[in-house]
Amino acid sequence: MKQELQTGNRYRHSDLTGLAASLLSKAGLDDACSRVVADTLAEAELLGHRTHGLALLPVYLQEIESGNMAKSGMPQTVNDLGATVTWDGNYLPGPWLMQQAIQLATERLREHAVVTVVIRKSHHIACLAAYLEATARKGFLILLSCSDPMNKTVAPYGGVEPVYSPNPIAAGIPGEGDPILFDISTSTTANGLVVQRHNEGRPLPHPWLMDRQGHVTDDPAAFFDDPPASILPLGGLDTGYKGFALGLLVEALTNGLSGYGRKDEPGRWGASVFLQLIDPEAFGGTDHLKKEMSGLMRACTAAEAIPGGPPVRLPGQKALALKKEQSEHGILLQEGVVLALTDCAGRYGLEMPEKTTAA
Numbered sequence: 346m347k348q349e350l351q352t353g354n355r356y357r358h359s360d361l362t363g364l365a366a367s368l369l370s371k372a373g374l375d376d377a378c379s380r381v382v383a384d385t386l387a388e389a390e391l392l393g394h395r396t397h398g399l400a401l402l403p404v405y406l407q408e409i410e411s412g413n414m415a416k417s418g419m420p421q422t423v424n425d426l427g428a429t430v431t432w433d434g435n436y437l438p439g440p441w442l443m444q445q446a447i448q449l450a451t452e453r454l455r456e457h458a459v460v461t462v463v464i465r466k467s468h469h470i471a472c473l474a475a476y477l478e479a480t481a482r483k484g485f486l487i488l489l490s491c492s493d494p495m496n497k498t499v500a501p502y503g504g505v506e507p508v509y510s511p512n513p514i515a516a517g518i519p520g521e522g523d524p525i526l527f528d529i530s531t532s533t534t535a536n537g538l539v540v541q542r543h544n545e546g547r548p549l550p551h552p553w554l555m556d557r558q559g560h561v562t563d564d565p566a567a568f569f570d571d572p573p574a575s576i577l578p579l580g581g582l583d584t585g586y587k588g589f590a591l592g593l594l595v596e597a598l599t600n601g602l603s604g605y606g607r608k609d610e611p612g613r614w615g616a617s618v619f620l621q622l623i624d625p626e627a628f629g630g631t632d633h634l635k636k637e638m639s640g641l642m643r644a645c646t647a648a649e650a651i652p653g654g655p656p657v658r659l660p661g662q663k664a665l666a667l668k669k670e671q672s673e674h675g676i677l678l679q680e681g682v683v684l685a686l687t688d689c690a691g692r693y694g695l696e697m698p699e700k701t702t703a704a
Contacts, residue, residue: 349605354683355675358596360610360698362387364690370408371693375417382471385440389472390676392664394528395535397472398482399678403685405438405469407571413613414438414468420445423465423604428457431603432464439470439616440528447480447487449620458627464618465603469493473515474528474664481517486623489617492599494606498568499532500575502589505557505576510684511535512595519631526661531591532575539565544681553577595619615696675701 359624365383368374382405413436419570420442421433430449435448442464450460473489479498496510513535515528533553542549542564552561554574561582567574579588599617600606606617625634642659650656670679680684687697 349383354678354680355701356678356698357675358387358391358672361390361399361676361678364686364695365399367695368402368406368494368689368693369409371695372406373416374414375410375439377400378438378548378665381441381444385443385471385475387676388475390678391668391671392472392474393667394472394664395472395682396535396541398682400537400541400682401469401471403689406689407467408614410646420464421452427453428460430460430462432462433605434464434467434615434618436466436468436613436615439468439618440475441469442467443476443618443620446618446620447622448670449683450620451480451485454622454624458624460622462485462618462620463602464620465600465605466618467491467616469614470618472528472617473513474526474661477515477517477526477528477661478524478665480622481519481526484625484635486519486625486634488619488621488623490595490598490619492595492606493614493616494600494609495611495614496536497694498536498573499578499592501554502580502585503576505555505559505575507573509592509596511576513597514591514595518638519635520624520642521635523665524661525638525659526664529579529580531588531595533579533581533588536576539568541681543568553581561701581658584594609679660697 354664362383365386366379369379369382386399386402405414409416412563415435415437417606418435418437420434420437421431423431446462446464450462453460470491473491477487492511492512493510497507499509499511500507511530511532513528513530517523534549539549548563549565552563553576554562554567555577556562556567556574562574578585578592598619602619625631645659646657648657690697
């Protein structure tokens with residue numbers, strides 16, 4: 346990780362968020378929304394989730410320009426029972442809706458031990474990991490999942506036809522020090538990585554795709570064939586039934602609970618979202634949870650590693666270390682992202698910020 350950060354296109358975090366917010370505002374997005382979206386995309390970059398970081402900015406700008414992403418407004422309340430809330434997001438920017446939902450849920454934890462917010466017709470919510478740390482450090486558990494009811498890129502276990510979306514599950518779990526953070530797809534990979542590798546002309550790390558003849562492949566070009574290859578469920582050919590089951594669970598929590606999903610055949614890129622915050626003080630106590638998880642975390646990292654392999658690493662440990670390093674020395678952007686941002690900046694009469702160098 347440190348070796349990767351020694352060279353390349355590195356920019357100050359504040360400069361990138363400033364550029365992103367300015368571009369979004371010039372495209373017509375409300376200024377307050379623009380700042381939240383920019384901060385969320387930059388947070389994803391800090392954590393190393395580059396397929397769902399600033400690489401999304403040019404696509405978001407296109408969505409704003411086309412009218413597919415709402416420029417301003419508020420979500421519509423479909424149902425509100427205090428501890429459970431359902432919103433229609435009206436295709437407002439996903440990161441902004443997520444900020445509003447987390448803020449609402451946090452406030453309501455004063456009265457309810459568990460608060461759940463479900464959102465239908467949100468626009469894309471970017472990187473789920475970007476929403477976890479702040480809430481977990483407050484001592485609350487955060488569970489987050491989403492699906493795209495229009496997207497069909499993952500095949501059910503035993504099938505070769507894509508039926509549903511990668512359906513990530515994310516969580517932030519408090520500890521006495523750093524929290525546990527994870528953001529994982531219920532498929533072998535996410536759409537963004539397949540697209541990224543295809544654009545770069547590079548194979549996938551493993552044969553995570555299956556063509557219509559049932560052959561697995563690591564060639565991302567198969568994803569763009571007619572008919573396209575499918576992404577395998579998490580677990581692949583061996584234990585993919587587990588990923589398939591988890592994918593169906595996410596469909597129920599998001600499209601099922603929100604009252605809008607695949608049966609409605611949406612023709613628009615969006616997201617159905619499930620968010621839940623849990624106050625451990627209302628159960629066995631916050632102090633107990635933190636001590637329990639910290640003890641387990643220490644036991645895991647102290648466990649004997651595979652001979653010749655690195656030490657055991659906890660979920661989120663690498664991301665938080667990378668965030669600290671990039672916050673201090675600048676965010677490393679991939680060359681393709683730099684070119685895309687430079688093009689966007691030029692179209693809106695802006696300039697890319699100056700690069701910084703690693704200390």
